[in-house]
Each structure stands twice: as structure tokens, then as C-alpha cells.
Amino acid sequence: MILDIRIAGTISLFAAIFFFILYVVVWCLCLLGWRTARIRYAHPTLPSRISSLSPSSAPGVTIIRPLCGLDQNLYNTLESCMKLDYPKFEVIFALQDENDEALPVVRMIMEKYPEVHAKIIIDSTKVGVNPKVNNLLRPFQEASYDLLWVIDSTISVTPGTLGRAVEAFLSNHDVRKPPMSGEVGLVHQVPIALCYQKTWGSLIEQAYLNTTHAKMYLAINAVAVDSCVVGKSNLYSRSSISQLSTPSPSLRQLPNPPTGLAGYSPFLAEDNMIALGLWHQLNLKHAMTSDVALDFLGALSVKDYIDRRVRWLRVRKKMTPMIATLLEPFTESLIAGLYGSWAIQRLLGASIPALFLVHLFTWLMVDLSTRRSLETNIRSLRPPSSQGMFLLAWLARECLALPIWLLAMTSDVVVWRGGRYKIVSSGEAIRLDEDR
Template sequence: MASTFSLLAAIFLLILWAVVWTLCLLGWRTARIRYAHPTLPSRISALSPKAAPGVTIIRPLSGLDENLYNTLQSCMTLDYPKYEVLFALQDENDEALPVVKMVMDKYPEVKARVLIDNTRIGVNPKVNNLIRPFAEASYDLVWVIDSTISVTSGTLGRAVEAFISNNTPYSSLDDPESSQLMSISDDVRKPPMSGEVGLIHQVPIAVCYQNTWGSLIEQAYLNTTHAKMYLAINAVAIDSCVVGKSNLYSRDSISKLNTPAPSLRQSPNPPTGLAAFSLFLAEDNMIGLGLWHQLNLKHAMTSDVALDFLGALSVRDYIDRRVRWLRVRKKMTPLFVTLLEPFTESLVSGLCGAWAVQRLLGASIPALLLVHLAAWLTVDLSTRRALETNIKALKPPGSQAVFLTAWLARECLALPVWLWAMTSDEVVWRGKRYMILSSGAAMTL
């Protein structure tokens, strides 16, 4: 019995190890194909303001985030003919406001406004901050960019092109006089319909100017393992997988979404639209799931990355951040997905794969594990290089030895962090304590 059980376990773990490696190689291949070459300008960027679809950019702000002036400035220098920028705050004394005014004064030619509104409709401060900008946006296409995110000048043009090219005959982009393109430019364009693209997002890439060990470990995680799996899952495209650092979608689509909370759906007047996500800390993921499942809208990515400027994080800050989002995510995914997550990490998957091969073929576990880790690191470094192809001038030089040390620390911390996250459903975010409920919604403690 014991021998049969170990044989079956070895076969299962070998298959699981092969699946994990397939995802790793798919993420690496996607990075090499999509990002490891100079980006091409969008044809939409060359259109006149009358012929281009209008876009409202919303920057929700709260306090002085890392490199705030430069991140806000990046959305004022876009190579795009028709857009506005809404800076959203909830307090007229917010420390971000003087920075916003400096940016607006430097670029008076850009249509930009400050919206200050202390509306509270739920526990999520970002959703609270977005309610008024969504209501007052001039255009249906909305691009929400987090305060720590910087983008390159061509990002918006490529995002809009990816959004509408799937929903509009591509030939219309070549003819500014075509009636179909004119209907888009007049902002009476039909919102995306079932089966079309309804959300554009970019993979986040971390940038460190303050080289504390917490920020370096976070950078190693985001620029290798996270990016690799993020690209692989989106390439497979069997379900929504969205990080809300930089998302472009239609306001009309958002307005049609119902609340994901089962208890609220049973109420006489369940919340809809953006307000439907105010009870969720991971509103980005829930909105993506809503667009995918409720409206059957696809997601797409471009060859751009979202530069995420990290502050001075301690190792404890890094651990707390990972634990927080693991506790949120485990309430939004099936149990078996949560339980399998450690097996997607390098050390656990390597040990399982090495034992499985040893059990079936009699090879050396230490030798197999070393080969596995060397190959894993090679793929991670190649993925990182590909993703940084077009942003080398925008990030400070770094030490390869320091990065490798941070990478190794991240890999060693992965399992302990996961185990710690499984012990509770409480999280702390921006100084407030929450309980994550079984629906994925959060309750303030």
C-alpha cells in the first residue's frame, strides 16, 4: 500500500512540476516576444484630436507616494491627441495637492482638473476616490493609473489601439475620414459588446531608488516570479487576472456591472457600477472578473509596462504586504488554487519534482534540485531583461549581485509568508484593520 501510494504521489507531483514549468516557460516566452524589442508608435497617436477617441485619465491620490512628481508628470507628456487628466483627492489638505499643482502649472496646455470629494460609500478608499471622477469624466474611455505608477509617452496610444482594434474593423484606423472612425472620435462609439475587448492592462515592473532590503525583495518578486506568472495566466486566458496599477476600460461597461457580494445581490437595491466594488480591497481584480464573467468582455495587454516606484520598504513591510494580498486573494479564488500556490514556487516545486524523478527513475535529488534552481533563475533573469528593454533609461543602475541576493531571499521567504497568511483573515491596509469575509468583501475592525 505504501509503495503504491508513493508511486501515485510521485506521478502526481511530476505532472504538477511539469505544469508549473510549462507556465514558467510560457510567461518567459511571452515576455521575450512581446517586450524584448523597441515599441512601435500607435497609428492613433498620429490622428488629429477630432479623429481620435477621447480618454479620461484618473489619478487617485492620497499622500506623498514615492516619486510622485515624476509619476504624475508622465501622464502630462503623452503622445496622444485627445485626453484629459483628473487628479482625485479626498482632502483639501492632502500633501499630494501641492505636487499636483506644480505639475499642472508646468503643463498648462494639458486639459487637467483637481477633484476633491470626501464621499465615502464603502471600505475601499480608492473606490471612494474614483466615484466623482467617474461621474464627471468627459469621455467614455477611462484610464485609471495608481499614484506610484509612471508610464511612457506612447502607452496610451497603444492601449487605445488594442482596445478598439478588436471591436472596430482595423482598416478604419487607416482612414481618418471613415464614418466609422468618426463615430468613435465623436465619443458616441458603441461600448464593447460580448466577446470583444473590454479592458487593457499592463504588467507592473518595480523600480527602486531607495535600496532597502524590503524594496529590493519586492522588486525581485514583481520583476520575475510575479511578472512571469502574470503573463502566463493572461496568455492562457481561461479567466481574468488583472492588477489595477494601470487599467483602461469603458465607463459604460463598468456601469453595467453588479456587485460580486452574494449577500448584497439579495437586497432590494443592490449596488451597481463602480459603487458595487466599494466593499472589496482588491477592487481591480473584482472589476476584471465582473467584466469577464458578467459582460463576457476579454482582456488584452500591450507591449508596455507600468513602472511601479517602490518606497523604502523594510523586510517586515514586504512580508506584511505579501501576507495582506494573500489573505485577500484566498477569499476570491477556489480553495484548491490557494492550496496549490506553494507548489508554483521554485523551492517547493523543485523539491517535489526532484523527489518525484528520484522515486520514478532513481536520480539524485540534490543534483536535480540544483539543475532546477539554476534553470529557474536563468528564466527569471531573462524575463526581467525582456521586460526592462524599453525602460532602461527610466530606472537607476543596480548591482546584479544585490539583485540575486534579493531574489534568493524572496524565494526562501515564499513558503513561510504563505503559511503565515493562511493563519488569519485579518489584514492591515493604510493603517486600518479589516476582516476579509468569505465573499472577498472587507469589513472594518
């Protein structure tokens, strides 16, 4: 009996040490994300020197807006790229259907800004399951410039964003050449949600994107041990993309596997896969600027929010090491608070409820500070918000995190843009309703 008690005590001690170390690591990541937000975003942005150059001296940029239907606040998001403070750019609006509801909006914007070099490309070509890749193929081919800035339809940008992005991209190489190994090959911005239609689903999504997601996104990119990119707003070189070989096992079995953008058509998260390709195949670094990508959320229900998070968890678990997926719940505030409080109590002796409350309060303060820092330069653009509503949405997000993760682990099937897909071990998506 005494021996059993000693063994149990030893196991308990080692478990407490393990969880204490894990707790410290999680807090280090949180504080790194918070510190990055404070340093990079909590001050007015400065204009780039490139914005003041003449059109003949500045590197040209092709902005591509892939479109499908009437996304939230579409007119304003598309208009933002027509008002850029940059001397030399063109805009391509890419659609796959001449009856797309976004087309009249695009034409109105082009009529309002005739001085901007802009055009529409409508092409129904399909090379894979990812409609965004299908939508981008012709614009990639017909772009006037090597520098491409791909911006999702729900994203709005501020006038100085492009100049600062190009400046970050060209920091280590000549403006006329594609990046070489070791140089910057991709510039991206952290997405920040704006919510005009304040449904509970959109408020919870906003709380997630503007705190937990932003904090961890900034921390991982600050550590820079591997690629971590979402495709809301990405600037890269067409020449670099064309050099990428496909990571798809199914495509590599073909006699002539596609290279470049077409090689990423089997993946729903093509943005992350392209960024990984630039990082690992071409040894190109990623950079971030002091700008954010303004993501306008629609009227989401709580179910919409849950479905969205489940979908991307199921995609991500096939694209990252299993250990990262298994550890993810331990990075969430409530779970971390529980095992961290127990570990501290076991090692140092203290009240678990008191430790948990201190932990949760500190976590909330860090999240709120991160959110304020990220919103420094967009306060005039965001709609009025209620601090009380945000806190309720934040708490709901934290409570939903573990149930959503557990639900995501139960299946590999996702629903995206009306289609059902199975995500296989390579990260590729297989369409399950091809006959529809």
C-alpha cells in the same frame, strides 16, 4: 510485511507520478510566462497609428489618478501622464481631502503643463470601505470621455503607452461605441518595479514583481481561462462599468443594490473584482500591450514586504477557489524543486541534490531572462542596479515564500492604509476599527 512494502511502493509510485505531472505543469507555466515576455517585450515598442491622428479623429480618453498622500516619486509619476504622445485626453487628479499632501504637487504639475486639459476633484464621499473606490466615484461621473484610464499614484508610464492601449482596446469594435460581448473590454499592463531607495524590503519586492509575479501574470493571461488583472494601470469603458451588477452578497440584500463602480466598494481588491465582472458578466476580453507599468517602490523594510504579501494573500484566498490557494506553494521554486527532484529520482533514478541544483539554476536563468525582456524599453529610466544585490534579494524572496504563505493562512485579518479589516468568504472587507 511484504504486502505492506508493496502497498507503500505503489503509493510512492502514484505519488511520484502525481508530483511529476504537477512539476511539468508548473514548468510549462513558467516557460509560457518567459516566452510571452521574450516575444512581447524584448524588442523596441512601435508607435501606434492612433497617436498620429488629429484630435477630432482620435477617441478621447479620461485619465484618472486617485491620490492619497505623498507616495514614492509622486511628482515624476504624475508628470508622466502629462507628457503622453496622444492627441485627445484629459487628466483628473482625484483626492478626498483638501489638505492632502499630494495637492501641492498636483498644482505644480498643472502649472508646468497648462496646455494639458487637467482638473482636480476633491470629494470626501464614502460609499464603502475601499478608499480608492470612494476616490473614483465623482471622476467617473464627471469624465468627459467614455474611455477611462485609471492609473495608481505610484505608477509612471511612457509617452506611447496610451496610444497602444487604445489601439488594443479598439481592435474589434467601432471607436465610438462601448465594447460588445466577445470584444476587448479592458487593457492592462504588467507592473515592473523600480527601486531608487535600495532597502532590503524594496529590493525583495522588486525581485518578486520583476520575476515570479510577472512570469505567472503573463502566463495566466496568455492561457486566458479566466481574468487575472491588477489595478495599477487599467483602461476600460465607463459604459461597461455602469452595466456591472454588484458581486457583494451584503449589497445585493439591499432594496436597491448599487450598480457600477459603487457596487465594488466592499472589496479591497476592487480592481480584480471589476475585471472579473467585465469578464463574466459582460463577456468582455482583456488585452495587454508591449508596455509595462512602472511601479516606483518606496523604502520598504523586510517586515513591510512580508506584511504586504501576507495582506494580499489573505485577500486573494477569499476570492479564488481554495484549490488554487492550496496549490500556490507548489508553484514556488524551492518547493517545486524538492518534490520535482524526488519524483524524477523515484521514476527515473538520479541524484536528488544534483537535480535540485539544476532545477534552481534553470529557474534563476528563466527569471533573469524574463526580467531583462521586461526592462528592454525602460533601461534608460531605471536607476543603476547591482546584479549581486538582485540575486541576494531574489534568493531571499524564494526562501520567504513558504513562511509568508503559512502566515497568511493563519488569519483573515489585514491591515491596509492604517485600517484593520476582516476578509469574509465573499471576498468583502469588514472594517474592525470603525470607531477610530
